[in-house]
Amino acid sequence: MFSTLLVLLSVATLGCALHLPVDPEFLLKKGPINNRIVGGEDTPIETIPWQVSLQRLGSHACGGVIYSKNIIITAAHCVYKKNPRIFVRVGSSTSKNGGSVIKVAKITVHDRYVNINNEKTEYDIALLLLSSPLEMGPTVKAIPLAESVPHDGAAVLVSGWGYTETEESPLHLKSVYVNIVNREECARAYNTEIIKATICAASPWKGACNGDSGGPLTYNGKLVGIVAFGPGMCGTPGKPVIYTDVVELRKWIEEEAKVLSSA
Template sequence: MVGKKDLLVVAALFVFALISHTEGIIGGREAAPQSRPYMASIQVQEGENLKHECGGFVIADQWVMTAVHCMPTGANGRKVVLGLHSLSEPEETKQTFDILELHNHPNFNSINYDNDIALIKLDRPFNTSEAVRAVEYLRAGGTNPGTDEEVETAGWGSLDDLGSRPDKIQEVVVEVVSSARCRRSDYFGRKFTTNMMCAHKVCPDPCDKPYKKEDSCDGDSGGPLLFNGIAVGITSNGGKKCGQIKKPGIYTIISHYTEWIDNTMALQPSATSDQI
């Protein structure tokens, strides 16, 4: 005979399962289809299928921005898919590309993820539509969001620290955490550099529980951080401690790399691009 306690445990597990499979990212929600037409899914071959591995975002005709740590040793046959909402369902809006060139920032530091910015040149121009178009990114001299200002990010990354992945793109609004706080030894210490900003949303102090943690997570890497609709950051280290109070998501500050971006996109195909 099933006891009352056992029924309560089963009910709690059922509710947890529903929450972890519907909220997305960490504490986010499913985005409206085609509401983020700049989003890209970098996918790796797994048997006969392609599997989402990292995010990215379209910044110009034939160009996608992402993070170096997504493909530190080269593209190795990965594909870039644009215009998608669901990873599994057939969608007429989807466009799939080979990677013609991969440009990882030459000063990327694999120890602390400094300079975690990369550019992908697609094998052909994409067809602009309601589902596929570039997003503006902040250039040198622009104003980055300040402490406590709201920013947003999106992706197909894990829903929780257990690695549950969504099928459809998720989005979340978070808040910028002060750089001084993220440099504290109990946060990231010396790992946190001037090329980074950090953001999340967790329980305020004093905490009025229950409270929903909101953060980027594993698989969101390479996606954009947006402020007033403009890409200001690249999800870099959001997946290490998803939703933890003292481990906010870390984002590469795009405006610090305007010259490198311009020079890279102006290059003709050459041996200077990383092996693909």
């Protein structure tokens, strides 16, 4: 009994250190911290019509976001030096069927992108040019880019077909709310510098996991971040997930999208 109490207090301390809500139900959760998105719910594509699935060899590989009728935003590590035969499924709540599947014709990766030992990325963003334009509708919509980063503690929505607490390849699109963590606290959690082109968000036992990379982090219907990856994935308590900051890279997105669309 005493040892169990110590464990619960330790977990609570991790959450409090990041000013995150820790409720009794969370403290009583059991199981490994890896591959968990506790609190995530099945979400119809009509609710997140800008969400897409990047597919390789007919299977879901990463998430992505509709920027325009012919441009998709995703994470650079999802496409950098990978199989060039990438397709995008749009307009479906499931990753294996429905909607439309369109081939990617060209890829632009940020020229400052770096992957550090598969544990940390910087400027982790890429744009994909589709081989044919999307047909917009209730299940296929572009998302506007945010003009400012949400305030610390703001509830932001992350979504995708990544690992859950029970599945490695979930069929249905899921989403969950997490909270913005300021850059200083995020840096302390990782004991490393957090560059300006990234933002952090976390909530104990909730968040993006394997397979959600490249997907959207949104606030009030606008895109604020792109899922990157690192030790904080899968809701690891005390380790926020690091996202590529769309607000900071807004100019790059707009300029490169114009170049790519005219190619």
